[in-house]
Amino acid sequence: MLRALLSGLGWRGGIWGCTFSSRQPHLPPARLLSATELVSHWTVVFEKRGIPEARESSEYIVAHVLGAKTFQSLRPGLWTQPLTPWQLQYVQELSSYRLQRMPVQYILGEWDFQGLSLKMAPPVFIPRPETEELVEWVLEEVTQGPRVVGAQGGPLILEVGCGSGAISLSLLSKLPQSRVIAVDKGEAAICLARENAQRLRLQDRIQIIPFDVTLDGSWAHLLPWGPVDLVVSNPPYVFHRDMEKLAPEILSYEDPLALDGGEEGMDIITHILALAPRLLKDSGSIFLEVDPRHPELVGSWLQSQPDLSLNLVAVRRDFCGRNWEGSEISPNSQANKLSYSRGCWQKTQIPA
Ligand SMILES: C[S@@+](CC[C@H](N)C(=O)[O-])C[C@H]1O[C@@H](n2cnc3c(N)ncnc32)[C@H](O)[C@@H]1O
Numbered sequence: 001m002l003r004a005l006l007s008g009l010g011w012r013g014g015i016w017g018c019t020f021s022s023r024q025p026h027l028p029p030a031r032l033l034s035a036t037e038l039v040s041h042w043t044v045v046f047e048k049r050g051i052p053e054a055r056e057s058s059e060y061i062v063a064h065v066l067g068a069k070t071f072q073s074l075r076p077g078l079w080t081q082p083l084t085p086w087q088l089q090y091v092q093e094l095s096s097y098r099l100q101r102m103p104v105q106y107i108l109g110e111w112d113f114q115g116l117s118l119k120m121a122p123p124v125f126i127p128r129p130e131t132e133e134l135v136e137w138v139l140e141e142v143t144q145g146p147r148v149v150g151a152q153g154g155p156l157i158l159e160v161g162c163g164s165g166a167i168s169l170s171l172l173s174k175l176p177q178s179r180v181i182a183v184d185k186g187e188a189a190i191c192l193a194r195e196n197a198q199r200l201r202l203q204d205r206i207q208i209i210p211f212d213v214t215l216d217g218s219w220a221h222l223l224p225w226g227p228v229d230l231v232v233s234n235p236p237y238v239f240h241r242d243m244e245k246l247a248p249e250i251l252s253y254e255d256p257l258a259l260d261g262g263e264e265g266m267d268i269i270t271h272i273l274a275l276a277p278r279l280l281k282d283s284g285s286i287f288l289e290v291d292p293r294h295p296e297l298v299g300s301w302l303q304s305q306p307d308l309s310l311n312l313v314a315v316r317r318d319f320c321g322r323n324w325e326g327s328e329i330s331p332n333s334q335a336n337k338l339s340y341s342r343g344c345w346q347k348t349q350i351p352a
Helices: 002-006 035-048 054-065 076-080 085-099 104-108 129-144 166-174 187-199 218-225 240-245 248-253 267-279 294-303
Strands: 110-113 116-119 156-160 179-184 206-210 228-233 280-290 310-317 341-347
Touching: 035 054, 035 076, 035 085, 054 085, 054 104, 085 104, 104 110, 116 166, 116 187, 129 166, 129 228, 129 280, 129 341, 156 166, 156 218, 156 267, 166 179, 166 187, 166 206, 179 187, 179 218, 187 206, 206 218, 218 267, 228 267, 267 280, 267 294, 267 310, 267 341, 280 294, 294 310, 294 341
Parallel strands: 156 179, 156 228, 179 206, 228 280
Antiparallel strands: 110 116, 280 341, 310 341
């Protein structure tokens, strides 16, 4: 696992070239500690060093070293049993990454999304819990709308910006008749999404294609796969001026191209909205995760693009999300997550 982390896909900077010094300032006392003691030890160290989610981080790391996903799911006998010297050393090494603000998801090398265990590797975007709600909305529409039936009996779905494959693969796992075309600009994302598709044995129903949605005429490359029933995307939608407010975990480890949506966060959104009607069937829908400011901005933009024939169908807002102002946003932090919204636009049916 550690070797996998150290050879992270395409990662350019940071800790990847480092070796650990034999001086280990945070080494716990010499006697062998139990899992519970170790979690307490690293929680204190993390808190002293200002590491967010100190207890959760140390629990995840200790559980991972003991072969479990969460501390709570460990066999209770293991809580009090001393760890072996090798396990202690491994906890020490993984905790050193956390001290460098590496997100826990990258440290563990895998993370769950919609009940699927996905491989994670920097700098590919870590799927956020709020995106699970976008997936659930698409599933609701597909299962409740008889209209969405592709040639194979399930909808053909295009995902723009697939990252690790979280959205596409979870849709495929829930829709056994569906097929997905998943595209991304990032080479590391394409490799990781393909690896995740193989791990989950979903590779036969997904085409994962390197593709830059901003390139003129690029959509023509996707025509042979279409027309599609649905387009779904969690695009880069952070306003450029908000990027600096992101937590060090995000800024140092995740690809900024996965987050930065330009001046008003609309750079990639507008390209997706321009591309989608060319590939969508009549009455096909586009589901996007966006910033709460975007439904209105998209509405104004669409008024200037009448040829696109797209209508806003619904917006679902995040009522527990917090405003950007004054907050630092870290990945997967429920208490401190970015505000977001989800919107569905439909292609207007062209009369026969
Ligand atoms: C916010 S991430 C979402 C990843 C994944 N769908 C998820 O929810 O975990 C946005 C993704 O869009 C990709 N992306 C950014 N610009 C793009 C472009 N011009 N064309 C295609 N994909 C792009 C990034 O590489 C990144 O993987």
